[in-house]
Amino acid sequence: MPKAKVLVIDDEKLVRWSLEQKLSRDGYEVECAASGEEGLDLLRQDGHDVVLLDMRLPGMDGVRVLQEIKKLDREVAVIVVTADTGVARAVECMRLGAHNYLCKPFEFDEVRVELEKAIEEMKLRREVTRLRSQQHRTFDVNNLVGNSPAMQAVRDLVTKIAQSNAATVFIGGENGTGKELAARAIHFDSTRANQPLMDINCSAVSENLFESELFGHERGAFTDAKTAKKGLMELADGGTLLLDEIGDMKLSMQAKLLRVMETRQFRRVGGTKDISVDVRMISMTNKDIEAAVARGEFRQDLYYRLKVISVRMPALREHPADTVLLAQHFLQRFTREFNKPLKRLSPESEDALRRYRWPGNVRELRNTIERIVLLEADEVVLPKHLPPEIQSGMQLGGRTAAELPAEGVKLEDVERDLVRQAVERAGGNQTQAAQLLGIERDALRRRLQKFNLIP
Template sequence: MAISRILVADDEESIRWVLSKALKKQGYDVEVAEDGNQARKMVQERHYDLAILDIKMPGANGLDVLKFIREEHPSTLVVIMTAEATMEHAVTAMKNGAYDYLTKPFDLSALDAIIFKATNAAEVTEQIDQLKREIQSQYSFGRSIIGNSQAMQSVYKTLGRVAGSDITVLITGESGTGKELIARAIHMNSPRLGKPFIALNCAAIPRELLENELFGHERGAFTGATDRKTGKFEQAEGGTLFLDEIGDMPLELQAKLLRVLQEKEITRTGGQQIIKVNVRIVAATNQNMTKQVEAKTFREDLYYRLNVVPIALPTLRERREDIPALVDFFLQKARQDFGIDAIECSPQALELLKGHHWPGNVRELENTINRASLLCPNHVLTATDFPDLDPGKGSYPNEDSLEALVCRKLQSSLAQMDLTEMNNLYEMVLHQIERPLINIVLQKARCNQVRAAEILGINRNTLRKKINTLKIEVKRNNGD
């Protein structure tokens, strides 16, 4: 972005005239203001690429206008002019976000040099902003995370609420559900975009090396430590540290992580220096953290520190309606990654995919699609292209069946519940299904309990017990 429109604000008419004439001669669109209040009003009304402000003006001074511009129009570059070449003015101006400053009197060549440098800076800034927009677009919730099911809509709502803050997030879900993808989406849609996203799998590193990976070490800290090493916390400075499989972290290391979360500082192994860290923590696990806390394998205080905002990712079998969109996404991705021709998925193959149990979740689906795409002899995937999928094993009920209807309703209801806090789910769900079932059968049998018991295939005494337990009102019938 080249600089084209410039605002000059100075209470000295001669300064305004000289700068305006010189800059217009170079082809810039120049407007002038005679005091700070007028400059602020002009900035409110239109955009300027560069503002050249005198530090001392009637009304609002140059630093006041600088602060206003930085808050309202951060893309506008500001150059401060001052007649007093004091350290205080220079430091204050630069600290408040000025691009540069000039000490009066100055040669126009000095201003030309600053504008030339500012033009290059503006172009770099525009390129960075464009890159950020592209990254955010790539990692927007709608593009990087596929699915419109109700279960995923609940996840999207939580993501939208937490992405812009620095709040700690704990992502739970089975392996292959996309926990790191969620963590990256949080980072890419946060103010920390442009800073590092560092991922560490706590289960993939031996426990004796995990502390070193997190906090680093000083030279000579142990045998073989010939150089200083920075850990993941320092590498993620200003950005996000994603701690995957946090449930596998050793207890002794959990205490040190808790201290980092509380104090926001670390010490390298073998070192004495306290290092302040500015890092957002996003953690993930495929384990039941509540049970781990009860079993004393995970610290309760650390769990509550991490579980400020929980995000529970549904399994693929809990959102089967998303499978067609995921298949289409992975087919397009396979075409780009492997350089193959466009491939479609036949309706029969899609039904087979929807019926599979998918213990490996979305990751397993992606691998399955990649393998079938590479080996497919034509442009249409059929059921024969998925020989490892058994349609009769772990299959999903027919979409129109009673089982499928109950399954969908359960998925919808359970997606709104915090299952980690429940201990009687089976009994609760069973009662909610039994009560309407018995009511309906009793109505069909005209409240004849003998006949109702026959229809249900249970003993009459069992039916009576259930009627009492579930508090079902039964009208007396002469045939009973």
């Protein structure tokens, strides 16, 4: 394989000839053109990695050619070649996206060095573009699977927030409900998609480190600070910063965070200068923040600030109608990923999946399906392939497995909970909910009133 495809555009036959000889000997695949028009034709046909472009050309001049090249392929590296006196114009070319320039007459070694640098950079640029478009696909809002009204509402809200200017967003919800998925969708469906996305886990980093991670530090700010370092806020400038598990953040940091949220200004640790950034901050937690506020573990002012624009990811048991759809989604995904024949769910398995309460939410469902795809050879997923806790609801003929706790129980609470679950599962349809409980519709009505569950 040649090292790279180089296109030489130069009207001097001798220059073309000598570059072609030498570059071919170095292992490049070389094509030559005597004019801008000819060069653009070749580029359109073959696609090159690097162009060596002479500025003084007959017909279309170098600057125009450069503009056309960049229209055809934004990532191709262009090295501009100019006569000594044309430096000002060469600088103009850099502004238009040229990689670098060489002055005539040049040594071949200079060409060689510039070419290698340009190719490295071009490869990196192509890689970044590839990764970005891959991330776009992996993280857009349609990755939040679910047809229930609850999930549709989440997708609508996420899309609205993404396209809004909201600078501070909060996402709450239990473990495994897709908070991170929603946060990434907000970034990748926004105009910030091509800007950096940074994240930090507020519970994993120690308090001291946290501040310098977030705000950076100046040289000598503390013993280990041998050089100045940018923090995540600075690195995320123009883009988005995810603050995961914000419910675990220490009070002293909460105060600093509040200030940044209000002013978008901060100082590096050991610094004296205020730094301004444009960062969308998305915080997430599975903790009950209101309870944390009540206990004095979370600042009320920060909480009020956070909840202005907020998304609540529903627990899977609140939209059980999506369970089978999600299971099928993961079956498809994992059979493809592990190169296995596609599986389907037996009606009994579907029933069991719908009945189970999923304390670990979508993540638990995902892990369950992944395990089945890896370990079970059968083409149909049967109840016996499911973990015992998921099977158990089913073996009891649909009755909820209930065991009287040692300390006893308040029967009314249990009844209230079951009635609420039935209504949820029936999507608010009272006839269906009554059927689920084996009672008449009027009997259900009475209980809804008694338990104050009327929507």
